[in-house]
Amino acid sequence: MKITNSTDHKHGTNMQGSGSPSGSPTAAPPALFVRDLTVAYHRKPVLWDVDLDVPAAVVAGIVGPNGAGKSTLIKAILDLVPHTSGNVEIFGRPYKEQRRIVGYVPQRESVDWTYPITALELVAMGLYRKIGWFRPVSSRYRERAREAMEQVGMADFADRQISRLSGGQQQRIFLARALVQDASMYFMDEPFAGVDAATEEAIMAILQELRAQGKTVFVVHHDLDTVRRYFDYLIMLNMRVVAAGACSEVFTEENLRRTYGGRLTLLDRAVDAIGGIKP
Amino acid sequence: MNERLLRVLTLADYNTRVVVFGVVMLGIAGGVIGVFLLLRRRALLADAVGHAALPGVAGAFIVLTAIGADARSLPLLLTGALISGLAGMGCVLLINRLTKLSEEAALGIVLSVFFGFGIALLGIIQQMRGASAAGLGSFIYGRTASMIRADALLIGFAALGIVVVAALLFKELRLYTFDQDFAAGDGWPVHGLDVLLMSLVVGVTVLGLQAVGIVLVIAVLIIPPSAARFWTDSLSKMVLISAFIGALGGYIGAAISAMAPRLPAGAVIVCVTGSMFLFSLFFGRTHGVVTLAIDELKLRRQTRLHHILRCLYECGEAVYDHGKPISIRTLRESREWGGQELKRAIRAAQKAGYLRETRERAYLLTEKGQVEAHRITRNHRLWEIYLLEHADVAASHVDQGADFIEHVLGTELVAELERSLSIEGLTPGSVHHLPAEHGVES
Numbered sequence A: 001m002k003i004t005n006s007t008d009h010k011h012g013t014n015m016q017g018s019g020s021p022s023g024s025p026t027a028a029p030p031a032l033f034v035r036d037l038t039v040a041y042h043r044k045p046v047l048w049d050v051d052l053d054v055p056a057a058v059v060a061g062i063v064g065p066n067g068a069g070k071s072t073l074i075k076a077i078l079d080l081v082p083h084t085s086g087n088v089e090i091f092g093r094p095y096k097e098q099r100r101i102v103g104y105v106p107q108r109e110s111v112d113w114t115y116p117i118t119a120l121e122l123v124a125m126g127l128y129r130k131i132g133w134f135r136p137v138s139s140r141y142r143e144r145a146r147e148a149m150e151q152v153g154m155a156d157f158a159d160r161q162i163s164r165l166s167g168g169q170q171q172r173i174f175l176a177r178a179l180v181q182d183a184s185m186y187f188m189d190e191p192f193a194g195v196d197a198a199t200e201e202a203i204m205a206i207l208q209e210l211r212a213q214g215k216t217v218f219v220v221h222h223d224l225d226t227v228r229r230y231f232d233y234l235i236m237l238n239m240r241v242v243a244a245g246a247c248s249e250v251f252t253e254e255n256l257r258r259t260y261g262g263r264l265t266l267l268d269r270a271v272d273a274i275g276g277i278k279p
Numbered sequence B: 001m002n003e004r005l006l007r008v009l010t011l012a013d014y015n016t017r018v019v020v021f022g023v024v025m026l027g028i029a030g031g032v033i034g035v036f037l038l039l040r041r042r043a044l045l046a047d048a049v050g051h052a053a054l055p056g057v058a059g060a061f062i063v064l065t066a067i068g069a070d071a072r073s074l075p076l077l078l079t080g081a082l083i084s085g086l087a088g089m090g091c092v093l094l095i096n097r098l099t100k101l102s103e104e105a106a107l108g109i110v111l112s113v114f115f116g117f118g119i120a121l122l123g124i125i126q127q128m129r130g131a132s133a134a135g136l137g138s139f140i141y142g143r144t145a146s147m148i149r150a151d152a153l154l155i156g157f158a159a160l161g162i163v164v165v166a167a168l169l170f171k172e173l174r175l176y177t178f179d180q181d182f183a184a185g186d187g188w189p190v191h192g193l194d195v196l197l198m199s200l201v202v203g204v205t206v207l208g209l210q211a212v213g214i215v216l217v218i219a220v221l222i223i224p225p226s227a228a229r230f231w232t233d234s235l236s237k238m239v240l241i242s243a244f245i246g247a248l249g250g251y252i253g254a255a256i257s258a259m260a261p262r263l264p265a266g267a268v269i270v271c272v273t274g275s276m277f278l279f280s281l282f283f284g285r286t287h288g289v290v291t292l293a294i295d296e297l298k299l300r301r302q303t304r305l306h307h308i309l310r311c312l313y314e315c316g317e318a319v320y321d322h323g324k325p326i327s328i329r330t331l332r333e334s335r336e337w338g339g340q341e342l343k344r345a346i347r348a349a350q351k352a353g354y355l356r357e358t359r360e361r362a363y364l365l366t367e368k369g370q371v372e373a374h375r376i377t378r379n380h381r382l383w384e385i386y387l388l389e390h391a392d393v394a395a396s397h398v399d400q401g402a403d404f405i406e407h408v409l410g411t412e413l414v415a416e417l418e419r420s421l422s423i424e425g426l427t428p429g430s431v432h433h434l435p436a437e438h439g440v441e442s
Helices: A070-077 A095-101 A119-131 A139-151 A167-180 A197-212 A224-230 A253-260 A266-274 B002-009 B014-039 B045-066 B074-098 B103-127 B134-141 B149-168 B170-178 B180-185 B190-212 B217-229 B235-259 B265-283 B289-318 B328-334 B341-351 B367-389 B391-397 B405-409 B411-424
Strands: A032-041 A044-054 A059-063 A085-090 A102-105 A185-188 A216-220 A233-238 A240-246 B355-359 B362-365
Touching (some): A032 A070, A044 A070, A044 A233, A044 A240, A059 A070, A059 A197, A059 A224, A070 A085, A070 A216, A085 A095, A095 A102, A102 A167, A102 B180, A119 A167, A119 B170, A139 A167, A167 A185, A167 A197, A233 A253, A240 A253, B002 B235, B014 B045, B014 B190, B014 B217, B014 B235, B014 B265, B045 B074, B045 B217, B074 B149, B074 B190, B134 B190, B149 B190, B170 B180, B170 B190, B170 B235, B180 B190, B217 B235, B235 B265, B265 B289, B289 B328, B289 B341, B289 B355, B289 B367, B328 B362, B362 B367, B367 B411
Parallel strands (some): A059 A216, A059 A233, A185 A216
Antiparallel strands (some): A032 A044, A032 A085, A233 A240
């Protein structure tokens, strides 16, 4: 059973089949191309048949109710959770080949903030890939990390132990760590969770700057009030893609209802009926 | 006795030197690897691995006896331990990866099954003809006395190798123990690093079997880093301190064990590092219980001092005269003072030279006190306005310990706050004027 997306938009997701985007001779491949991405944890499906074609240089929001699989979508794209099926391409090439142009901001709660490390040392982690195996972090790289901290307004906190930072400050240095990765595409898992309004504005300004530099940013987001203001592309998710496209076109009441309305969606009932998917 | 102790401690004998080298290197390796194990929150894995090594030792002994080889050869016995230790670790990781069982359950299962199997093998050995299992007993509680020179050198250099690997991969281990998701997304082989760290843990465990014993070898990996955490917030310092504690524990443990061969070395080493842990728990410079209590006490004293100075300043303000002594009754009425608080505060302020008693139970700020009281009052009021006007961002900036608001907020913001005050003329939520930036109002 397949719920087709009735919303019409420029970057359509209704293209069937799992062919490569390069098959289309008309334009450059989309920044992010996903086909048939399905993830299941212990037989319980979390994401079903996700198809995405996202253009470059957008700030894209990923919204949906709790348990919709927003984080899982990011993790599946980044190969952090095993997927049952699916094909992910970044700028027309398989993800595995494009790892170095992808940056990641995990959920803030995913790490132990009592870990013995300073803010600057944490930010420098984003440079490890460039530094390479075995080599220590030289002063040149520390300087680069310091610049990124300045960029997120955290220059004064470089030597502070991370447990002594507020939630908003922790989120800022997570962002700084991603910035030094110098990626072309970023995936951010709830960068606004538990941060104050000023930090949210500051982070948003940086994301817009990234977009201006031609970078593509994906943001898992919760606050529907700010969706229209923050994002130019939107992915509405509830175990599958309910709608995806230019924010102004897909952020409609109809789509919201289909994403959030009545937790017992058609899909849930279908899952209950067959008692989970067979592996 | 004393002479002997001196000979042991000063490493006068070549043999003692070698044994101490082995055990100290083991302590260093345990201290270093333990830091990462602890931060990876896998501390008890070392316990499972230690116990899982027993069937390996016993199995190797049986095989060696059966083929008529030297069944006492430490390298061969440890090879057996290494194999079954790695197998035990593999089982834990596999159970975790493939099932929904909790990690503790996996550890418990592996630990008990492997250890039980090992004990059963020891029973078989005792019934074997021509085999003496006497030497194997030392693997359970550890005995340095049975250590020959070649053994100690083997342990020492293998431990050195483990430390070198950890030093080379310091940055990678830090990344992987702190944030596995980010590391994996960044393209680092997280599973590989996982297996590597656990293999290093197995390595230390196996090397520690003879000196410390199966039951207590976990102490070498867990106690030194736990103690080190009380002294620092820096990973590199934590590694150094942990290695030092491990080395010292090994040194003292080996020395005592060399003098009293009946004392199991493992027990001695654990007691020594255990007491260092206890000391760190109380007196560790960054997180020790006593250190924290002293900080708390200092803060409370400082707050009390600030209260009395601000109180005097505001009482002076209320009567438009900072040169008039304030009676203790006025002070008591001007704010809530619990129990002996006011008297203590006055005493503390007098001692610091901030105020003097002009006549019976009436007080006046000294010149030094005026300056200090002015600064405290001004900061206090700026904070009040800041909290009112910027409540949404305040949480991330407010640091009660900040003596100079400018350091926390930056001079620009302070200037802006002062401007907003001068427009209103009053501080919101307070009827008092903000003291001028320079000098003291009269």
